Amino acid sequence: MTLTHKPVGPGSHVFLVDGSSFVFRAYFQSIRQDAKYNYRSDRLPTGAVRLFCTKLLQFVREGAAGAKPTHLAIIFDKSEKSFRKDIYPDYKAHRTEPPEDLVPQFPLMRAAVRAFGLTPIEQDMYEADDLIATYAAQARKKGADVLIVSADKDLMQLVGPGVIMYDPASGTAGAKGSREERLITEAEVVDYFGVPPNKVVDVQALAGDSTDNVPGAKGIGVKTAAQLIHEYGDLDTLLEKAPGIKQPKRREALTDPEAVKLIRLSKQLVELVRDAPLETKLEDLGLHQPDAKKLIAFLQAMEFTTITRRVGELYGVDVHEVEPDPDFVGAAGWRARNGEVSDAPRPAPTRTAEPEAAKAAAAFAPSTLAAARKAAALASKIDRSTYETVLSPARLDEWIADAFAAGVVALDTETTSLDPMSCELVGVSLALEPGRACYIPLQHREAGDGDLFGGAELVAGQMPLETALDRLKPLFEDDATLKVAHNMKYDLLVLARYGVTVAPIEDTMLISYALDAGRNNHGLDELAQKHLGHQNLTFGEVAGTGRNFKGFARVPLDRATEYAAEDADVALRLWRALKPRLAAEQKTAVYETLERPMVETLARMERRGITIDRHMLSRLSGEFAQDMARLEAEIFDLAGEAFNLGSPKQLGDILFGKMGLPGAKKTATGAWSTSASVLEDLASEGNDFSRRILDWRQLSKLKSTYADALPGFVNKETGRVHTCYSLASTTTGRLSSSEPNLQNIPVRNEAGRKIRKAFVASPGHVLISADYSQIELRLLAHIADIPQLRQAFADDIDIHAMTASEMFGVPVAGMPPEVRRRAKAINFGIIYGISAFGLANQLSIPREEAGAYIKRYFERFPGIRDYMDATKKIVREKMCVTTIFGRALHFPRMASANPSDRAFYERAAINAPIQGAAADIIRRAMTRMDAALAEAGLAAQMLLQVHDELVFEAPRAQAEETIAVARRVMEQAPLPAVDLSVPLKVDARAAHDWDEAH
Template sequence: MSDDATRRSPQRPVRKGDHVFLVDGSSYIFRAYHALPPLTRKSDGLPVGAVAGFCNMLWRLLRDSVAGEKPTHLAVVFDYSATTFRNAMYDQYKAHRPEPPEDLRPQFRLIREAVRAFDIPCVEQEGFEADDIIATYTRVACEAGATTTIVASDKDLMQLVGNGVSMYDSMKEKRIGRDEVIEKFGVPPEKVVDVQALIGDSVDNVPGVPGIGVKTAAQLINEFGDLESLLSRAGEIRQPKRRETLVANAEQARLSRKLVLLDKHVPLDHPLDTVGVHDPDPKRLVAFLKAMEFTAVTRRVCDAYGLESGDIEADATLASPGAGGVWAVPGGAPVAPARGPDLDSPPSPADPASAAPSRPAAPAGPTPTHAAGAAAAAARATPVDRSRYETVRDLARLDAWIAEATEAGIVAFDTETTSLDAMQAELVGVSLATAPNRACYIPLGHRGEGKGDLFGGADLLPGQLDLRAALERLKPLLEDRAVLKIAHNLKYDWQVLSRYGIQAGPADDTMLLSYVLDAGRTGHGMDELSEKLLGHRPIQFSEVAGMGKSFIGFARVSIERATEYAAEDADVTLRLWRVLKPRLPAEAMAAAYETLERPLVTVLGRMEARGVSIDRQILSRLSGEFAQGMARLEAEIHQLAGETFNLGSPKQLGDILFGKMGLPGAKKTATGAWSTSAGVLDELAEQGHELPSRILEWRQLAKLKSTYADALPGYVHPRTHRVHTCFSMASTTTGRLSSSEPNIQNIPIRTEEGRRIRAAFVAAPGHKLISADYSQIELRVLAHIADIPQLRQAFADGIDIHAMTASEMFGVPVKGMDPAVRRRAKAINFGIIYGISAFGLANQLGIPREEAGAYIRKYFERFPGIRDYMESTRRFARSNGFVSTVFGRKAHYPQINSKNPSERAFMERAAINAPIQGSAADIIRRAMVRMEPALDAAKVDARMLLQVHDELVFEVPDDDVERAIPIIRDVMENAPHPAVTLSVPLQVDARAAHNWDEAH
């Protein structure tokens, strides 16, 4: 134990009526790391999430009660090293523990420093694990008549519960007493070691007895009394296989019991009498917290002790080293690699650092960039070995895997199903992975011929787990707040599991990690990322399930082949997480991921599950009307062309327009045919040619009819009778969502026909739809980013921005303005955002190109800040390959320096627009994340259904409409806060009506 651990601990004998709190520091740091959102120090990117969790927990223990109790004595106990007396018994003990994450290693010493800053004894002892020291303290406290609370959830400590001893899981805020131990192990605390001896522990590499799970072990111990009695009477066991296994592994079971039994007689270097609770030195504590940049807890400490934060300097030995520096903490030695939960070794007592912790700090480990690089190298260094994957065929093995994942605090998972539609998919199996090559597949629904129901049927293949029983076991793991779940395209798996009553979380999504780090420069599919980041090509889905005519579906895949495929998915996902997660602090993207991506997954999952009602009669009527309109246009087109032809044939249309009629602007496609794209037809229509104009009208009606009027009824779910679109989070470079199956974001809103399609989206009986739409949000963002005084003032004053622009450009008064002049200004306002050219503006306004060019020049003269913004953004993108939104999201444009002028120009326009469109997309994402909690807090029954770029659509009971609208508007208008304070106000227009069109 380090000398400074006893520096200020008062001698306070433990006596009857005292309450001793013992914190298992070694396990808490890993639980905090996995369960809490990652946090980095803003000044240098130092990972400090686990440290922050530890500080908050310590402050609660010192200042608040825990389940109505306050400690009289308090110590935080750590593991000293990886080697203890148990390794002498069994050299493979804890031999397979994985290396800790790179971004956790620098936090080991910082947590010790946090404990010392709180002036709480930081206890560790060579040769013994933290659990043994806790067991000894517990025995001493019981002998003195004191009550003991062990702040931990570690199952190994449950053998200590009873006789005034309980545990407290601070992550779940849950007491663990005798009843909770029986619920977990099936036996009382005094028999836990016997059950553990039988089941073993794959995390600590305690062998146990093969094939014996918790339920079987509990049954045996309850029947025979204890382990020794069971082993001596094993011949009485009726089941032959179980009897033979116990006889063959008797000595292994006895060894396992010795390994899991805690030592209650450790010769303590730091007696329990010396850990009496007292107030810390508040100035020293504040100096530490300020160095860590923990604003909230610093404020709480200052308020509690009447201090002014500004009067106290941050601890210089812990402060950021500045740009280009390395992370530094006191102690004088680099952070050493640790195995498993063992923290890095403390300084040697002979080391002057342990006697002088305030001396200038030495480097303490890699920078975030180095840590990310090391993680990437390590991921490639371990080849994928599919032969090591396990098929879980009984509940005992499933229990063992669940225990391993719970102990590890992290598990990658994947679901295998019968459909890509999460609303209709049936579970076929689940895969788990806890470490590279440590993965399994749990088959649940593989079938022969025929088809069963959602929960299985008579045609299920043998050798699988019962679906209900397996999910009952998996549910606590997948919902455990202290175990981080990892998935790729998490939203799909979350939705599938939610239909089975499982709300998986907390979770990371490797697809979204990739998206927030590399949007625009790579795809985010698991197979592509695996090949790029791991150098490994996973088994393709088509290789196991077939494709085309040979497609059999995953439920018909053999269980052995399914294990290879599914377990590999979980294994690869875990490996990708290990590569991608450390990059967040290294590239300053943690905040973007945690606020814009991670929390939106479940929000969208619930929106998709709710769906929206449609009126089929309206759509049927529209389909007929569109068909009549198309027929009328077809007759007019044939008359204009002088002959009949197939309007849906680009070749025949091209021959008419450019071959027969000789219209200008003819272009050939790569196949040598005439181009009849929308752009070509738009240009011809702008020139006054009637036939292309009619063709465009016909195409618009044809698209509305086929894509919406005819297709939407086919998307109605057979059970919910609603339409459930799918939102994609990682499909655009800027952060905008897209939707599919059906695509509700492409319904035209500027044409009467498109609005009529929206009228078919209706509220349920007794409800209204509320449409809440940001007003001119991209222009407002532009005014903020480019710092345009005239635009900022106009938005602040609530002036019609397009009329103001027309007045500025054309010198006409706002009052009585010709609508045509305002329309020109509106076209320029929005066109500038998208980098419109003189040619494009001329086509849009139907004016000569020279006049359009003059408008654009005049615009930049009146608003010079916009040109400055465009030029500076273009230069930045060329130099860095990316641009950022106001919230830190990056959009990458790797081809912006292309030698192809057309490609380069396109990339430049996209890069200029991305900070504007991306910031607007981020704002509505933030609003969506906050919306449900705000509505719940107000007890307003409003359900968010759709997001269409700058608009949110809700379904609300008639009685709640008036209360819902102000809340929705407030959340949306204040969504940027507190991260960003825009220099212009946001405005949201919200209306309620029976259908979407009327509400818009």
């Protein structure tokens, strides 16, 4: 719909889009989506442009708020230079610089507007808001209705008869984590500012605006300003009668000559110009049909497949007959229209209609930006004395308003314990830019009598918890404001218990993990030291340790502010320093598809929890105790004396001193080693004493860790057990769990399965276990490209029988179980780099025979040996290997001078891409599962993840439907990123308890 001259009058609908604001909103929405949509194939950021084009197409085709535009203007700020700078040089002086990967998209936005046949409206000396105000005034004078597309509070002064604002929010009304679109009428303005639109300027002049550096009146916020304007009518009357105000501070703020001068200056800064000399006339904003081919050519060059296809369908154009616009096509490595990648350079552009966009694309260098951010992070020192303790609702409102304006806020919660499902919220910290952070204490208590978390009086001056959360909730749930935290899952869980949802999010712990898994730990203190050169205050320094522990609720407010605000400040700095590395090191997809979505997924799972049968666990504890007593008597009989089975020293003396068994090893302390591997080696050689010790140890662990301990993990509020999943705890991407640890319950022996029986479904429900079948072997077949294995999986035949037949020449039909067992041990052992010694122990055969098996295996499947050799070479050279989904797994200790260390890490590197890919696949399944179940209309919920298994709870009547959805999502999880050459298979069953379902 190109612009053309078209009269404006009654019945006209003039749409005025605040392009500058829209750009930022599109950007922050784009970074929450699948990373593959946010970059062109040459890594030029285009995610915001894509969403901008999508919304622009909606405006020109469908309109908004129940109206279709007859006239449309996309209005931008041309530069920071405006007449306001002339009257107040510090105006907007504190604005933070835009995100690095948004900068090259600014000129592309304007190019997109032109591609739609529209003219980007921008003028020297005037801001976009002034042009919007002028167009709105002219349109109303001619009797037209005006829709201002923006959520900017500064434009609310324009709302009135025939003029409303439209906030498109996320564009996905009702979506999880999004805010629905809304209209801003006079009622909404009154709700926001406390005054009608014609009084907004007076309120803003008094309250000022820290984001734009508008000074206002000292100590007066929006609510106080609204009260004053209500009482006195307008700003001039207020200033005239200010000497009679009773409150001394307020009177001084409104009567001091210099203060009054700043207030009147502030009014000049916030009041919009309604008669700017427009370079493009209102009548020239009329809409007609666009040049569809020109639009498609631009969208093709941007690689926007979906919207390109939609435009072609809408306007009846075959997109395959339209070449990408050469002005916006890169020089090399570009993805052609048929989806193939060519390494040959493309012809140079034949024209330069948009030189700014071309220049921005060419200049974008993620590695340069990342280096610059790193240098800036190290240069900006942290000063805890600058942090603010926020005690009043009015001051909190100002911080929140500034956070809305900034579009990014870092947060952290302080609590009474590390259990997010039972702790109490003590306070919340915010950071808006490096060095600008605050702490909002909510439930700090006086030192003295009472328990650690209650009993004592609340410290005076704090806001009531409900008051603060009522104000913070809209900010934390605002779809256009990005929330940054370190280990965000904890904060999500804590705030969810208070009815607050946090979205959209960024997690600096996971950004670090996506970049440096295996290189270092990812705790906030360690990363602050590593990337910022700063030593954080430790929790123990402020809350005490050991006998001196007092808990954070008893920490004085000034000290609590230093600690809590520092955490938010550091998280924000780390985000600024580390985020650019994702693009520079091509790890954006890993973070945005495998890491960040897991935060909300796991938080939901942890909140759900699972039911346990306490009576069954009590019975098991008694059974285990009896079995341990029996084993203990047998062990003492074999030893010829009683001793402390829990003492490694006494056991070592019995094994290697008294009994003189072979395989003795000394620990660093000089004592005999009685580790599990030592005992297993002895047991594999037929030593019954060692076997009984191992059995006793396992029963002891099951009794203490599960049978006795699990009832203590039942949450008093929910009656369920809520495990905690750790995302950044392994090199390969596998999850771990704690409090309680559900990953280590043995499933290959009867005792471990009895523990699983104690995990049960709630009444009327069943538990469903969905488990990937032989996923690592399937991935080995794909990654190492083993034809025999790929064919076997494709034909769904017994892989272990097939291997035995290939190796030993034994027909599959009637194969002895022992032969298949040996093939199975080799299949799984090869993945973990098993040695002849290890296989010999596992199969209880001579080492020479085990070595012959391994040799024959590699002869039958040479691709596996090739894969292993190639992986060793890669890890030696790069100290890193990569999964098929792009996850980097670092092995820095490959540089060790110790040959045995290097050999160990080589073996680990062989398995890492396989185990890592399996972890990536189940993550992809998990992040899609809740939506798939909801879309199918099922009430089932995903409760647990254990290695390659997902556990669900579903109404009994929906069991089969749930299994079908779970199986489909899990088997299709690699798509579309990776199309495996072998099919994935998921075994799933429903039953009352976990063991029976598995």
